[in-house]
Amino acid sequence: MDSSLPRKVVGMSHQDYLAHNDFDSRSFFVAVIRFGGAAQEWMDQGHSLFSGNSATKLGTKFDTAIMAIAAGKSVDEVIVTPPADVLDAAGRRSGGKYKAWAASIQPWQIDCNEEEAFVLRTMVEHTLANPAAKGLIEATDETQLSVFAEINGHRVKVRPDGVTPDLWWDLKSTSAQWDALYRSVMDYGYGEQEWLYRECAMQVGWPHFRMPFVFTQTMAPFACHVFYLPIDWVEEAGQRLLRVMEEVRLRRSTGDYLPIDHGEITELTIPQWAVKKSEEVVA
Numbered sequence: 001m002d003s004s005l006p007r008k009v010v011g012m013s014h015q016d017y018l019a020h021n022d023f024d025s026r027s028f029f030v031a032v033i034r035f036g037g038a039a040q041e042w043m044d045q046g047h048s049l050f051s052g053n054s055a056t057k058l059g060t061k062f063d064t065a066i067m068a069i070a071a072g073k074s075v076d077e078v079i080v081t082p083p084a085d086v087l088d089a090a091g092r093r094s095g096g097k098y099k100a101w102a103a104s105i106q107p108w109q110i111d112c113n114e115e116e117a118f119v120l121r122t123m124v125e126h127t128l129a130n131p132a133a134k135g136l137i138e139a140t141d142e143t144q145l146s147v148f149a150e151i152n153g154h155r156v157k158v159r160p161d162g163v164t165p166d167l168w169w170d171l172k173s174t175s176a177q178w179d180a181l182y183r184s185v186m187d188y189g190y191g192e193q194e195w196l197y198r199e200c201a202m203q204v205g206w207p208h209f210r211m212p213f214v215f216t217q218t219m220a221p222f223a224c225h226v227f228y229l230p231i232d233w234v235e236e237a238g239q240r241l242l243r244v245m246e247e248v249r250l251r252r253s254t255g256d257y258l259p260i261d262h263g264e265i266t267e268l269t270i271p272q273w274a275v276k277k278s279e280e281v282v283a
Helices: 014-019 026-035 037-044 054-070 096-104 114-128 131-139 178-187 190-203 231-254 272-282
Strands: 007-009 146-151 154-158 168-174 213-217 224-227
Touching: 026 037, 026 190, 026 231, 037 231, 054 114, 054 131, 054 168, 114 131, 114 213, 114 224, 131 213, 131 224, 146 190, 154 190, 154 231, 168 178, 168 190, 178 190, 190 231
Parallel strands: 168 213
Antiparallel strands: 007 146, 146 154, 213 224
16 A cells, blocks of 8 residues: 555455554544553553444444445345344354355345344434435445544544545434433544544545534434534644644653553542532532
8 A cells, every 4th residue: 555645545444444553543542532541552552442332333333334325225225134044943143044144245234133123224214314414425425435644743544434525424323312412422532533534634635624423323212413513622622632642652652651650559539520419418
């Protein structure tokens, strides 16, 4: 692959994208912001902080479905369930017949049981029923584009879900109610994501844009809403990213990952809101 930066790569598999360990991703930076040098050292050694759960697996399937639909596939083509005659006697997905059937489906097809298929179909249908979300999906001319760039001397990589001629957008599945969604936005670093993705997009030819996030709930009523993040919040996230990039480089260059008080006995910090709440309970 061309070593010049910035560069965009169309058609790179997700596995190949992840294999470029000499570039850091948004999720890496957000983990370091949240958990510090110990987390960076662990990841720099080639480990992962999070191996996934049922929620992330559902999110991956939903992402696969929407991206396939953006590429022109239908819901019925994308979400498939194995025929009864390939299941074992107990109705499980095991045995030679099932394995042969699973090997025959396309990479963009999603093997689901009936319950999974209902949830995914409902999420897809409700997403497409949202005019703003449907408009972004229909305007998409590239999915899962990989971009490698350099920001302030730091090598970074990004991989947006949807790319249109005017902007990049991202798809999120969520178990949050809308009035609590901001917590997920903060915890998962979506402000950092928008800033980093936008900066990389501009390096490879896109104009400045605000990045829409398409959120679809994973539970009833499976509603979909498209949000912009507050501009000042995104800019503050960008400043955090620039600071953490400096910290990451310094730790790698010195080999000192842990804080200077590591190994000492220190006093636990309790946030003021927790102290106040405790006082209210006692009163």
